Amino acid sequence: MSVIQLAGIERVFHLGDSVVHALTGLDVAIDAGEYVAIMGPSGSGKSTLLNLLGLLDRPDAGSYQLEGRDVTTLSPDEQAAVRSRRIGFVFQSFHLVPRLTAAENVGLPMMLAGIPAAERAQRVQQALKDFGLDQRADHRPDQLSGGQRQRVAIARATIMQPAVLLADEPTGNLDRATGDDVIHLLEELNQRGMTLIIVTHDPKIGTRAKRQLLMEDGELRHDSARAASPAAAT
Amino acid sequence: MRNADVLRFARDAAAGYPLRTSLSVLAMAIGVAAVVVLTSLGDGARRYVVEQFSALGSNLVIVLPGRSATGGFSPANALTTTPRDLTVDDAFALTRLPSARRVAPLAAGNSEINANGRLREVVVAGTASTYLDIRSFKMAQGHFLPEADWSRGAPVAVIGSKLQEEIFGNRPAVGELIRLGDRRLRIVGVLKSVGQGLGMNTDEVIFVPVGVAQSLFNTNTLFRVLIEARSRDEIEVVKREVAAMLKARHGGEEDITVITQDAVLATFDKLLRALTAAVAGIAAISLAVAGILVMNVMLVAVTQRTAEIGLLKALGARAATIRNAFMAEAAMLSLVGAITGYGLGLFGAFVLRQMYPVFPAYPPDWAVIAALATALGTGMLFGIMPARRAARLDPVQALMKH
Numbered sequence: 001m002s003v004i005q006l007a008g009i010e011r012v013f014h015l016g017d018s019v020v021h022a023l024t025g026l027d028v029a030i031d032a033g034e035y036v037a038i039m040g041p042s043g044s045g046k047s048t049l050l051n052l053l054g055l056l057d058r059p060d061a062g063s064y065q066l067e068g069r070d071v072t073t074l075s076p077d078e079q080a081a082v083r084s085r086r087i088g089f090v091f092q093s094f095h096l097v098p099r100l101t102a103a104e105n106v107g108l109p110m111m112l113a114g115i116p117a118a119e120r121a122q123r124v125q126q127a128l129k130d131f132g133l134d135q136r137a138d139h140r141p142d143q144l145s146g147g148q149r150q151r152v153a154i155a156r157a158t159i160m161q162p163a164v165l166l167a168d169e170p171t172g173n174l175d176r177a178t179g180d181d182v183i184h185l186l187e188e189l190n191q192r193g194m195t196l197i198i199v200t201h202d203p204k205i206g207t208r209a210k211r212q213l214l215m216e217d218g219e220l221r222h223d224s225a226r227a228a229s230p231a232a233a234t
Numbered sequence: 235m236r237n238a239d240v241l242r243f244a245r246d247a248a249a250g251y252p253l254r255t256s257l258s259v260l261a262m263a264i265g266v267a268a269v270v271v272l273t274s275l276g277d278g279a280r281r282y283v284v285e286q287f288s289a290l291g292s293n294l295v296i297v298l299p300g301r302s303a304t305g306g307f308s309p310a311n312a313l314t315t316t317p318r319d320l321t322v323d324d325a326f327a328l329t330r331l332p333s334a335r336r337v338a339p340l341a342a343g344n345s346e347i348n349a350n351g352r353l354r355e356v357v358v359a360g361t362a363s364t365y366l367d368i369r370s371f372k373m374a375q376g377h378f379l380p381e382a383d384w385s386r387g388a389p390v391a392v393i394g395s396k397l398q399e400e401i402f403g404n405r406p407a408v409g410e411l412i413r414l415g416d417r418r419l420r421i422v423g424v425l426k427s428v429g430q431g432l433g434m435n436t437d438e439v440i441f442v443p444v445g446v447a448q449s450l451f452n453t454n455t456l457f458r459v460l461i462e463a464r465s466r467d468e469i470e471v472v473k474r475e476v477a478a479m480l481k482a483r484h485g486g487e488e489d490i491t492v493i494t495q496d497a498v499l500a501t502f503d504k505l506l507r508a509l510t511a512a513v514a515g516i517a518a519i520s521l522a523v524a525g526i527l528v529m530n531v532m533l534v535a536v537t538q539r540t541a542e543i544g545l546l547k548a549l550g551a552r553a554a555t556i557r558n559a560f561m562a563e564a565a566m567l568s569l570v571g572a573i574t575g576y577g578l579g580l581f582g583a584f585v586l587r588q589m590y591p592v593f594p595a596y597p598p599d600w601a602v603i604a605a606l607a608t609a610l611g612t613g614m615l616f617g618i619m620p621a622r623r624a625a626r627l628d629p630v631q632a633l634m635k636h
Contacts, residue, residue, distance in 0.1 A: 051630050054548065056547070056548060056629045056630050056633070057630050076552070076553060077552045077553070077554070080547070080550050080551060080552040080553075081550065081552075082550075083547075083548060083549070083550040084549065084550020084551075085550070089548045089549070091545075091633070095541060095542075095544075095545045095548075095633065097542055097545070098250075099246055099247070099249075099250035100246070108546075108549055109549045109550060111235060111236075111239045111243070112235050112546065112549055112550050112551045112555060113235075113550060114235055114236050114239075116236075117238075117239075156549070160550075
């Protein structure tokens with residue numbers, strides 16, 4: 001069964017008088033446990049697609065089914081609940097809260113979800129151990145290296161055990177070696193069954209994924225799972 | 235998000251920007267402190283006056299010549315009726331009223347006292363033996379004016395404690411002969427110090443029999459007649475009876491004014507309460523200013539933390555959660571500011587009391603409650619707008635700000 005099912009997705013931006021079609025006629029299905037890279041030049045719509053998948057943005061037309069449930073018609077609060085429990089985000093610039101410690105940053109999604117403090121502490125401790133951060137629990141982000149920061153961010157993204165992990169250029173602010181570490185970490189999570197979707201314009205990272213979606217001018221140009229030739233739906 | 239977590243999150247957020255937080259706390263504190271100190275001043279003035287009046291004596295009814303208290307000044311009145319003088323005979327007639335326990339005439343004027351080789355200007359009060367009890371004065375040495383016929387008067391005098399100090403120093407004054415104007419009088423007593431009493435410092439007054447004062451000033455009118463009612467309930471009876479009797483004695487003219495301590499007190503009390511409220515109102519403006527400052531601080535906070543708000547939304551925070559977190563932060567700034575300001579205000583009032591010990595500068599309860607409530611209220615009110623702005627931020631846009 002597809003964890004994500006997009007059908008006829010349209011997203012239009014109005015910039016002054018001009019109309020920009022960020023996404024047009026998008027039909028994609030992603031199965032549970034898949035490892036997908038969304039690639040394309042800047043402005044191709046890959047970030048818009050990721051925002052839609054993360055329920056941070058709404059399509060102007062089309063339907064989005066997450067785990068068999070139509071999520072485009074949900075109220076903002078219901079969408080927030082879905083983001084809280086079913087979606088994890090990893091950002092290029094980490095987006096850690098600077099005044100909170102690593103442990104507090106990891107615990108943030110659970111705090112927002114209203115999970116009791118005792119349970120939070122226990123789960124945060126386990127997560128920090130799993131990600132090799134147990135010596136860094138009380139460090140603030142500015143006391144951590146780039147790779148450690150991204151590990152904290154990944155720990156935070158996965159602490160609620162989401163169905164889908166969305167990563168937007170997760171290695172964009174890291175050097176080669178730490179970037180590779182982060183990719184390996186994400187792939188490990190994927191091997192344990194988490195659906196992983198990475199947006200990147202780095203072909204080396206993109207080709208590591210089992211499936212590539214190539215975006216161009218708001219359209220899906222190529223889907224490696226469907227055909228070998230660049231003949232996507234138009 | 236649990237309430238305890240909301241509060242903790244807001245507290246950490248406020249603590250994360252110490253300069254901004256302390257500035258808005260300071261503004262709120264100054265506002266609250268201003269209200270506390272200014273109302274302490276106003277209410278202190280009220281208490282001071284009330285205490286002064288209470289010092290006059292209890293159940294006091296005062297008769298003064300001329301009709302002015304209720305009608306105010308009217309030119310027609312001034313031209314057509316010359317108020318008849320209040321005389322010693324009038325005062326003596328009032329002693330026959332059953333509701334009056336004591337009656338004391340009072341004639342007043344300025345003269346020179348010459349004693350022990352020193353010369354001094356003094357206020358002379360011509361009165362009778364009853365005056366001591368009506369005003370609840372105490373003697374330091376000797377006794378007060380003797381009981382005698384009011385129209386005659388023995389050549390004796392009683393002086394206030396300050397006069398004794400200035401003229402005789404440490405020497406005993408009782409028994410000394412003094413010259414007052416063209417009279418020679420013997421001092422029979424010295425009053426205990428009572429301090430300031432309604433513009434007239436009793437410690438600097440020389441008391442002589444009313445007959446002596448009238449012949450000294452060559453007049454037969456009285457400045458006041460003081461009457462002590464038998465009880466508090468009989469004050470109104472005394473007032474009515476005095477008015478009726480003097481009207482009869484003055485040929486049907488209502489040419490005297492009877493005032494009671496309660497009425498005067500109530501007027502001053504009302505006046506000074508209004509003044510205190512007005513001052514509190516002025517000080518409250520600074521609270522509104524502080525509220526606006528809190529709003530600005532929160533707006534800056536929303537702008538500074540736009541990326542964080544986007545992140546919270548991405549992590550599943552509902553709009554209401556974000557609004558609550560920012561409201562809690564605004565409320566905390568206001569609360570801490572209000573409490574700090576309350577402390578500052580109490581300290582200010584304490585300093586005032588140390589500097590002017592006679593002045594009871596305590597903030598009234600209502601002002602404290604109103605100041606704290608206004609501080610919290612404005613802080614919250616002005617916190618709504620930034621909090622709503624934060625809650626409405628588009629997460630995609632917010633996340634791009636970094």
